Amino acid sequence: MKNLWSEKQAQKYVGDLATRVYTSNLLGKESSLVLHGGGNTSVKIDVDGEEILYVKGSGWDLATIKEEGFAPVKRSALLEMAKEEELSDSEMVRRQRAAMIDAEAPNPSVEAILHALIPYKYVDHTHADAVVTISNSVNGKELIEKVFPSFLIVDYVMPGFDLAHTIYTMTQDLEWGSIDGIILHHHGIFTFDDDARESYEKMIEAVMQAEVFLQQNAPLQIAQHFEPSECDMQKIVKVLSEAKGYPISLNINQSPLANYYASQDNLREFASRGVLTPEHIIRTKGVPLIMEDTNLEKGVAEYIEAYKAYFNEFATDEIMLNPAPNYMVIKNLAVISFGQTPQEAAIINDIVEHTMKAVLQADKLGGYKSISLKESFAMEYWELEQAKLKK
């Protein structure tokens, strides 16, 4: 993890919001901090005597966000919302929009209330690989406390209102100056400061601490376990396109990491232990298709059956998503992601690439352990995602 701050570059960004853009872009440049729309940032600015939270708008990526990507919301309204005992995420989004001072701006991040609660000007939030790798290990709670003794540590709660209200409750009597940041188990990390550079550098330093811990306690040696051979691409495209109901593009990963990952014993159990950070589930689903010793048609059919069983176990009135897999691991051959476009397949592959490394490292810490199936379902079938389908 490198500190990318450049005083010369920073000087080109004049004003609080512009500086917020600069450090957001720095975070976004580092794929081991955030991937494809992950993470969010904010800055609190006084506008005509009212404190306004400019928070990342949904649909924007930290790597490329500009000033117009930030949604300006009255902080006082967000703080009022935090006190509610109960609030659906759809109602939260509606009230956040109503509290915006620019109707043209994008919807504020679902983590806006949490940003509002933190009484510092700049707030940075990432899903840093090194932090979630440690958290997603069987002794994650203990290890996170050891690596981050001065952080507020929060057990897993679904992102959105529930998480914001949990933080509200936990911080009622907190002396904010006594903590250096917040760790959300199985999810990510927050740092904050009244200075943009300080907030960014606190993030980099915290993540470096986690990286050093992993280097010392879970050094990873990736060894090639088999000679890569060719995949039957035509067959895969045909079978998966039929299962998906639309023509798919493949992203074939035979990197040393994918090679090592696909060569593991008990591959099905090994590679089906859940997502690195909750929002990845929208792209990857909870588990991949594992191909060991059966034919592809049968493997896909079994995957779909298992997916339907998972859906039926947890669903109340949700609409089932496409039950076909989004990626697969073929024993001793490759890791292959499927997308409607080559870009989508590449995005899924990026997420899987980071997940594979985390799984292998967490195993060195005693075993990888992500959120439960029930929690995965809640995220995959989040009412905000479902609302788009029900329209």
Ligand SMILES: [Zn+2]
């Ligand atoms: Zn997050």
